Amino acid sequence: MDWLSDHQWAAWLALAMTLGVIEIFSLELIFAMLAAGALAGMGTALLGAPVVVSALVAAGVSAATLMLLRPTLVHRLHGGPELKLGHGKLVGQQGTVTQRISGLEIGRVRLAGEIWSAAPYDSTITIEPGETVEVFEIRGATALVHPVPRLE
Template structure:
């Protein structure tokens, strides 16, 4: 027990290093937070010789790191943009009318280099050939489009 009291800060630092290295295997940031608590215990052991105080400080720091630091880090590291595949990825894209779209008759638009069957959204809108449109939704093989008032629209590639 005397050895531990004489080398308390080294023991906590060693525990912190072991936990940090073990984190490389788990990659869950749990052991890293415990390693942070061990480092806090090591710093406390430099100030006091009390094992009880260093254990309390290390435990409190570990709990604090696990509760306050780990959740935002996990969200930031594991989160990312949603991946949208297939026709749903065309929503928000712009295109050009290649066949007129009438109020109750479908026409065709060119979106991203592909020709799509299209209906107007709202259904009362008539779209002329060459008019710029934006995809509102895709239902099956039909694009629901609305007119766009941007004359500088270039056809999407």
């Protein structure tokens, strides 16, 4: 026990390294936070603090990082831009009318290099060929579009 009290920093370092290796296999950021606590315990041991103080510091830093730092890191690592698949990626895109569109007749638009059937989002308007439209919604195989205002 005498060696341990003289070299407690080495025990804390060994614990931190072991927890780091376990973290590599789990990838949940729990063992990394515990390793940070062990490193804090090592730091207090290097300053000459007794084992009890080093253990309290290690526990405090571990708890603080688990409660305060880990949720933010997990959110950043697991979050990201929303991946749009299928026809949902056309919403917000602009296209060109190729066949007249009105509330009474479905027309055609060129969207992302493809021809889509289209209806006006506002059924009271008529959109002539050549006008630029924006896709507001996709219902089945029909794009609901609205004309893009032009500055003239």
